[in-house]
Amino acid sequence: MIGLILAGGIGSRFWPLSRRRRPKQLLDLLGGGSLVAATARRVEPLCGAERTWVCTTEELAAGVAAELPDLDASRILGEPSGRNTAPAIGWAVRTMPEAARREVIAVMPSDHWVADEDAFREALSRGTSAVERGDHDVVTVGIAPAWPETGYGYLELDAPAEVLSVQPVVRFTEKPDADTAARFKASGRHFWNAGIFLFRGTVLLDLYREHLPELAAGIERLAADDLDADRRREIYAGLESVSIDYGLMERLDSIGCVVADCGWNDLGSWASLAEALPADGDGNRTVGDTFAVDARDNLLFADEGAVAVIGTEGLAVVRTGDSVLVVPRERAQEVREVVERLAALGRLDLL
Amino acid sequence: MIGLILAGGIGSRFWPLSRRRRPKQLLDLLGGGSLVAATARRVEPLCGAERTWVCTTEELAAGVAAELPDLDASRILGEPSGRNTAPAIGWAVRTMPEAARREVIAVMPSDHWVADEDAFREALSRGTSAVERGDHDVVTVGIAPAWPETGYGYLELDAPAEVLSVQPVVRFTEKPDADTAARFKASGRHFWNAGIFLFRGTVLLDLYREHLPELAAGIERLAADDLDADRRREIYAGLESVSIDYGLMERLDSIGCVVADCGWNDLGSWASLAEALPADGDGNRTVGDTFAVDARDNLLFADEGAVAVIGTEGLAVVRTGDSVLVVPRERAQEVREVVERLAALGRLDLL
Numbered sequence: 001m002i003g004l005i006l007a008g009g010i011g012s013r014f015w016p017l018s019r020r021r022r023p024k025q026l027l028d029l030l031g032g033g034s035l036v037a038a039t040a041r042r043v044e045p046l047c048g049a050e051r052t053w054v055c056t057t058e059e060l061a062a063g064v065a066a067e068l069p070d071l072d073a074s075r076i077l078g079e080p081s082g083r084n085t086a087p088a089i090g091w092a093v094r095t096m097p098e099a100a101r102r103e104v105i106a107v108m109p110s111d112h113w114v115a116d117e118d119a120f121r122e123a124l125s126r127g128t129s130a131v132e133r134g135d136h137d138v139v140t141v142g143i144a145p146a147w148p149e150t151g152y153g154y155l156e157l158d159a160p161a162e163v164l165s166v167q168p169v170v171r172f173t174e175k176p177d178a179d180t181a182a183r184f185k186a187s188g189r190h191f192w193n194a195g196i197f198l199f200r201g202t203v204l205l206d207l208y209r210e211h212l213p214e215l216a217a218g219i220e221r222l223a224a225d226d227l228d229a230d231r232r233r234e235i236y237a238g239l240e241s242v243s244i245d246y247g248l249m250e251r252l253d254s255i256g257c258v259v260a261d262c263g264w265n266d267l268g269s270w271a272s273l274a275e276a277l278p279a280d281g282d283g284n285r286t287v288g289d290t291f292a293v294d295a296r297d298n299l300l301f302a303d304e305g306a307v308a309v310i311g312t313e314g315l316a317v318v319r320t321g322d323s324v325l326v327v328p329r330e331r332a333q334e335v336r337e338v339v340e341r342l343a344a345l346g347r348l349d350l351l
Numbered sequence: 352m353i354g355l356i357l358a359g360g361i362g363s364r365f366w367p368l369s370r371r372r373r374p375k376q377l378l379d380l381l382g383g384g385s386l387v388a389a390t391a392r393r394v395e396p397l398c399g400a401e402r403t404w405v406c407t408t409e410e411l412a413a414g415v416a417a418e419l420p421d422l423d424a425s426r427i428l429g430e431p432s433g434r435n436t437a438p439a440i441g442w443a444v445r446t447m448p449e450a451a452r453r454e455v456i457a458v459m460p461s462d463h464w465v466a467d468e469d470a471f472r473e474a475l476s477r478g479t480s481a482v483e484r485g486d487h488d489v490v491t492v493g494i495a496p497a498w499p500e501t502g503y504g505y506l507e508l509d510a511p512a513e514v515l516s517v518q519p520v521v522r523f524t525e526k527p528d529a530d531t532a533a534r535f536k537a538s539g540r541h542f543w544n545a546g547i548f549l550f551r552g553t554v555l556l557d558l559y560r561e562h563l564p565e566l567a568a569g570i571e572r573l574a575a576d577d578l579d580a581d582r583r584r585e586i587y588a589g590l591e592s593v594s595i596d597y598g599l600m601e602r603l604d605s606i607g608c609v610v611a612d613c614g615w616n617d618l619g620s621w622a623s624l625a626e627a628l629p630a631d632g633d634g635n636r637t638v639g640d641t642f643a644v645d646a647r648d649n650l651l652f653a654d655e656g657a658v659a660v661i662g663t664e665g666l667a668v669v670r671t672g673d674s675v676l677v678v679p680r681e682r683a684q685e686v687r688e689v690v691e692r693l694a695a696l697g698r699l700d701l702l
Contacts, residue, residue, distance in 0.1 A: 293692065341644065
């Protein structure tokens with residue numbers, strides 16, 4: 001298997017820890033090194049450093065390379081501009097040598113957390129075999145829901161599925177309401193969409209030609225040998241900005257799902273991070289030098305300095321070198337609004 | 352009038368801003384310079400720098416002197432150890448030259464806030480006149496309650512009193528419950544005890560001899576000319592540790608109250624500080640570089656760096672160089688518990 005790690009984006013919901021120059025995937029959120037390094041290490045037994053590729057942005061390529069010293073820099077691709085995942089994945093696959101493109105490629109985000117890495121790898125192996133056998137053009141990874149999460153997308157299968165089985169996907173469902181999420185969790189047929197896809201590169205490019213013909217043509221133009229940097233940048237900026245989920249996956253007839261039960265979390269916000277940390281007897285989850293007096297169910301994160309709370313409940317309190325954030329855990333998605341306000345105020349010093 | 356400013360203590364409820372070496376009275380909490388300097392400036396028209404004395408601790412004397420450059424260092428007294436207010440005031444009065452002791456002395460804390468300084472001074476003048484006339488041995492300052500505060504002590508008079516009148520105190524009441532506080536506020540006979548006392552020094556020492564004879568004897572021993580530092584320290588440490596309120600004032604027959612309506616606040620906690628700051632349209636009160644998104648009634652205090660909150664209500668969020676504190680405003684009294692825990696943990700770096 002070939003690994004393709006997606007490492008663009010900022011992860012602005014992790015402000016004030018995530019910054020323009022220090023995005024989420026370069027952070028050590030859980031004490032196991034940066035998330036991108038943890039992602040590469042997680043799949044190393046399956047594809048090895050010499051078979052791992054990374055797609056990030058031009059700006060972040062040097063930082064990503066520093067986190068992945070075993071990877072040849074030629075396999076760390078820097079997008080000239082951000083055009084969402086469909087262009088990034090198509091371009092990265094088209095950039096690989098033809099021999100690699102004929103293999104099964106596993107595309108995966110660089111900023112997720114996995115508790116049971118053996119179970120995770122076993123699922124990837126089963127999915128790879130299904131693609132190799134030609135059972136499906138694409139196989140996604142579905143995670144057995146650990147709770148009725150309303151913030152994730154779900155994959156719906158046509159029948160309850162055993163862990164590690166591969167079943168056809170009949171529907172993609174974006175963030176459900178609470179009742180629907182509870183029904184999904186109970187059904188045995190609904191799984192969290194981990195945003196991980198397995199396919200042969202050649203097949204994927206054929207699917208682009210079928211479903212995203214303009215994007216496919218643009219990607220071909222980017223593959224020309226004689227392209228100078230300005231022209232490349234210009235073509236890339238003109239690619240249709242669309243996610244691979246919406247632009248391709250949800251339109252396919254033959255898409256499978258391999259079911260993983262591995263303790264997965266998208267680390268999408270401070271609330272998600274809290275779920276991945278152990279709780280003390282009062283339900284507090286802490287990183288760094290923290291003190292809680294008569295306080296419950298808080299996330300206390302001290303990147304430096306000390307954080308003390310008294311009588312608080314259900315808050316995320318985050319301290320970095322220059323900034324403090326306080327938000328109810330259930331509203332952690334809204335951290336982006338602070339980032340947007342700081343951007344509107346021109347406060348680049350805090351971004 | 353002679354001014355005697357009490358500037359011992361740490362003000363640990365202002366942690367993490369207040370520290371052993373930087374106590375509350377040396378902080379600039381409201382942008383008008385340190386609280387002790389603001390206190391001296393407030394009474395300067397009444398007693399002038401050459402008639403102002405300060406009682407603080409040995410450790411803090413240099414820091415206090417730096418804040419009061421107009422005061423002769425000989426009038427900044429450093430207690431060898433903390434023995435509460437009755438020993439401190441008696442010792443300071445006994446240390447003054449005899450001519451000063453015969454005058455009316457105004458004892459006042461160094462860490463309060465007053466909005467209308469003219470009204471405050473007018474009340475002190477009226478109280479001084481009442482003492483000079485011999486109407487009362489001691490006159491206290493009672494503040495017309497601005498709200499039914501449950502955290503203050505109250506002075507009860509026998510009839511509703513006009514502002515600036517001087518009436519006999521019939522009872523001292525410590526922190527009332529909410530119903531009682533509401534009744535007090537409505538009565539016109541109950542006033543906040545500002546902890547400010549006016550008396551002739553000679554009369555006060557007579558009252559000590561009558562009501563606190565052992566303490567009075569100890570204070571006389573401290574006045575001996577030939578005392579070396581060790582012996583002085585030893586005698587001081589042996590003085591009865593008692594507040595002047597409990598040890599003396601509450602036992603007196605002839606105590607008056609001058610009623611002030613001057614916008615007073617004891618700055619006893621972060622919640623009190625919030626009351627002294629202007630609120631924005633959402634009820635947030637802020638100091639420093641702060642950002643509030645959909646948040647109400649918070650105190651956001653950034654001594655350095657930035658503080659951002661989303662969706663929080665009624666919190667105090669305080670950021671200093673090394674520490675962050677988050678506490679519901681209504682529980683701000685409990686900040687001491689964090690300080691006590693840090694002390695128990697030996698975390699002198701944070702104290």
